Amino acid sequence: MTSEIHSFLNAHRDQLAEELLGWLRLPSVGGMPEHVADVNRSAHWLAGALRGIGFPTVEIWPAGDAPAVYAEWCAAPGAPTVLIYSHHDVRAAKDEQWEETAPFEPVVRDGYVYGRGASDAKGQVVAHLWGLRAHLAATGRDAPAVNVKILVEGEEETGSAHLEGLLEEHRPQADLIVFSDTLLWRRDHPAVCLSMRGTMLGELEVYGPNRDVHSGAVSGPAPNPVIELANLIAELHDDKGRVTLPGFYDAVVEPSEQTRAELAALPYSDEDWLSRSDTRSIGGEEGFTVLERLWARPSVEVLTVAAGDPVGPSRAAVPAVATASLSIRTVPDQTIPEVAEQLRRHIEATISDTFEYKLTMTVDGGQEPYRTPRDLPAVEILAAAMEDGFGVPAGRMGNAGGGPADLLVRMVGAPLLFFGTGLPEDRWHDSDERAGLDVLIAGAATMASFWERLSHSRVTSEVPDYGENGTVAGGTPRVADQP
Incomplete structure (x- = not known):
């Protein structure tokens, strides 16, 4: 169905862009009293978009001044249940430092959507919305092939203060978590992210x-x-x-030989890295490559x-x-x-x-690191779906930033996959933040393929045994081939 998926998304490229532009116009800046109403409007905007796709259950979960949006579409008995996590709050922006456009007056220019939140992380959520639409259109289904739950919080940029309480109160159950607040490596060489630093x-x-x-x-x-x-x-x-x-x-623990080989296989040059990251020069810990310093140290x-x-x-x-x-x-x-x-x-x-x-x-509010189990079969399913979406084999990488991945795993009791549509050159938290439309399309195509591929797999019932420090001490839930 890869060609059907891409045909649908290419035909709706302008609608995807317009939908994202509409959401970006809402200045949902986290942690600023003057933007509390905007964060609420952002949550209700997303709730409306989810209802428009067909989600039968859509809820606004109060969380201080920054509500979360929760939705579920569970119409596939016996199929895996997946919880997608992301966020709709954005970082503050200094208008005078933006050149392409004002932060909350988004535009499409030269194949990029410019605006605060274009990549981090409203663009990633919109890729999921269109991935579901493409999945339904390509398969002819009236509901997803797997059971899909979505949790998009409004406090990630300020530390996710209420997320643990929301998870404790509502107890969303899932067999697998897809964490979508992360990066790819390059548009022409995507990679499956396997870890996130704390x-x-x-x-x-x-x-x-x-x-x-x-x-x-x-x-x-x-x-x-x-x-x-x-x-x-x-x-x-x-x-x-x-x-x-x-x-x-x-x-x-020093990076394993397998990890070092995977990172070394990614296309890299100092010149390319300096150009895309705007970092002027390279420093850091001697004895490790730039990518090892980023993701494994x-x-x-x-x-x-x-x-x-x-x-x-x-x-x-x-x-x-x-x-x-x-x-x-x-x-x-x-x-x-x-x-x-x-x-x-x-x-x-x-x-x-x-x-x-x-x-x-921030000891209590700190975010612990997380590593996806290497033997989780869903990793290979995602890699195959990324090849469907991007048209080239997917490598392996890590995430240099942080997020509530470990918290989600502990509270939901399921393993976690990372998949995002950001790139290092997307200027997260900086002026002229942007997202490439072709990357969003490829990301949506990836998820459309992922849902169908995952529907032919199942998730075992083992729940990880967590020690006092939150690390896995026992078995890990895993996606396994159906007999």
Whole structure:
């Protein structure tokens, strides 16, 4: 049915674009009081779109100021049940930094849809909507060949504060989770994502004088928190790019030969990477390739530094406070509580006793890493569907970012597959965010094929046994060939 799927989607290319443009016009910025109404409108927009496809059950789940949308279409007795996860909230955007268009005045230009949320992650949800439409059109079915549930939350960009509570309250059951807030490698060389790093955020405040003090009066003997903060930041890495937190690498397993071979098989050059990522140069941990550093190794980044008078005329004062926000990306076998304790010990041992400080970390709200079981037969089913969708064999890759994948697995009790339509050059969280229409079409075709392929498989009933740190200790649910 591959040709029928592509014929349907190509014939409806303009409608797919118009649907996405309509949703992108709603500025559903997460975590900002002035956009609470917009996030609600975004949820209701999606609910209407799901009803329009044919979902018999569509619900708005309240979650603070950012509701989630839940839908299910379970009309295939005996077939697998799949829960699709994504999000409809977006990051804030600075209008003056956008050149192609204003962030919430989306346009189609040169084959790309420009607008905040085009790739992260409204475009990915729209690809699912059209994947289901194409699946129904190509098969002639009046309902999907598998049982489909969709959960699209409104708080992912601010840490998914209510997601665990929603899952606890509603208990959606599934045999498999498809996580759609992630990247491909390249349009001409897609890859199945097999892992996602964990994320922990921290904020470090260093205190110097009791208040901002004129430097002409105290410069020299006064404790300068900016200098001390700079020293602390510099001490986070050694001269080989390794993180210096005590015990940071104790639980880290080096990439296997299979993983290294899979990553090495992806088309890569420094020039291509620098061009697509806009990162100017390459740094990081020595002894590992760029892709291994991205997907198989942990990292510590400094996201913001603030002190003194960053805006407006300088008062020529030694600032009282200097602040840095940190982002730590973990890999499977590390846990966020352990890494948080390593950071705490490091700052405590490193900072001068001339200064006071405060370290705040998102330990409870942190997102643990997740790795899809390699022997999960659904991986190969997805790879075959991606070849149907993109027209070339799919490689293997990881995800450098973070998300609630581990939480979903623990709460739903099912294994998780990653599938998204983002690309490194889509400028997530940056100005001129975009999504390629051809990639969205290929992604929709992938899912249309996936549903039919998966309908000829079944999911066993084993549920993973999770230890205290959330890692799988026992069997893993798996998709298996039908006898």
